Amino acid sequence: MNSGATFDDDLFRLLSAVVSAGDVVYTLGWARPNFVESVGRDGIWVSTERASGERSDLLFVPAWAVINGCKALRDDRQLDQRDLLKRFGVSQSGFVCALLARFPGVDSVTSPRVGLRLSDPTNRTDEASTPPSSGSERRDVSDTPHEHAVAETERSEPAASSRVAAGGGESAPVDRELFEPSDGLMSRGARFSVELYERINLVIEPGDEIATLSSLKLNEIVAIDRDGIDVATERSRRLGKGPQRVPAWMVTRAWEHLRAHGSLSQQGLLDDLGVKRSAFVCALLAAFPDVEVESLRPTVLRFAPVFGASPGS
Incomplete structure (x- = not known):
């Protein structure tokens, strides 16, 4: 995928329905918070939280990283977070997987490895033409209190x-x-x-x-x-x-x-x-x-x- 790629109309509309500036997206395995600062055609600006509790500098997640994740998920019907990192060089694979987990028809998995799978063959992540209705509930883990997420992180370990x-x-x-x-x-x-x-x-x-x-x-x-x-x-x-x-x-x-x-x-x-x-x-x-x-x-x-x-x- 071209590193200068941008979201097409359908994918951008779907993204806008599941995430927006001010949202907190928690990674699937560690519940590490990613603070969404802005969502644009060329990508998403996020910040994370350092061990000191301070926000990190802004990180740019380009559109091509999300598009590659969508393509891999569509083609294989599943997506391993580690594979996303190795195959496509997506450093922010944790954020991208957590973001795609909000899409309709996409389920998150944490065993044996953190990743995603398509739950409904009619829902193809890069072919969605209409976003969820305004009354539909956003698949948003940002409702989880931050203190709870931190506590879970301290208690849990990976596989x-x-x-x-x-x-x-x-x-x-x-x-x-x-x-x-x-x-x-x-x-x-x-x-x-x-x-x-x-x-x-x-x-x-x-x-x-x-x-x-x-x-x-x-x-x-x-x-x-x-x-x-x-x-x-x-x-x-x-x-x-x-x-x-x-x-x-x-x-x-x-x-x-x-x-x-x-x-x-x-x-x-x-x-x-x-x-x-x-x-x-x-x-x-x-x-x-x-x-x-x-x-x-x-x-x-x-x-x-x-x-x-x-x-x-």
């Missing part, structure tokens, strides 16, 4: 397969040296934010293998939870150590630096940010659709936001 090691084993042993007192950059006991945790679970899951960028050494994802990622390597298996934990603060520190500065080198991640698992962390970030590998030797990543957001937003 168990993303939290528990294969075979139901315990989490990988923790290297105590990785959890020394904070060095001033951020707490080394920090957990993944809801937003980053959701993003990670969209690009990897237990059983996946990620190759480091320059040496192509395989890292098997054993388990993922809010505190970190358990990773097994050929070396750890050879030494009989089992999976080793990459704590959440390492990934968070790298991600925050990349977004703030627009680029990140593996050497800088190791030397300046104190991230010992720099090769794995760089390979993980490179799996994000808005991150590009600028060079392999030395390994350098570049932040390339899909929706035109500037570094640091």
Whole structure:
């Protein structure tokens, strides 16, 4: 789909019937709020809520992202949120899925993965010619009190397969040296934010293998939870150590630096940010659709936001 595509009359009319400026759209898996600022022919402006409670900068969700979601849902009669991210590079896949869930004839699913499915073969999302009548009830989860959504987020986790090691084993042993007192950059006991945790679970899951960028050494994802990622390597298996934990603060520190500065080198991640698992962390970030590998030797990543957001937003 052309990145400059705009909503046609039918789709724009349908959108206007299910969402408008001032609405709050909660993502399907985590009930994370997205505040709709404006809806136009070329796309939708939204903001989210940071952990501090403050609103984020405005993010632009272009029309092509929604149109691609509609097309995939029409063709396959179902849409996996993770697939939307990987196939079409839609970074705001959580918002797009939550938006499409408001369309008539579209049902949301949360197991085994978050996504959508068509409930009525006569309702094709990109062929609707008339919006719901003015008296019809909008499929709006924004009625849910924000405090309730936050409480649910704190109590819930994604599917168990993303939290528990294969075979139901315990989490990988923790290297105590990785959890020394904070060095001033951020707490080394920090957990993944809801937003980053959701993003990670969209690009990897237990059983996946990620190759480091320059040496192509395989890292098997054993388990993922809010505190970190358990990773097994050929070396750890050879030494009989089992999976080793990459704590959440390492990934968070790298991600925050990349977004703030627009680029990140593996050497800088190791030397300046104190991230010992720099090769794995760089390979993980490179799996994000808005991150590009600028060079392999030395390994350098570049932040390339899909929706035109500037570094640091």
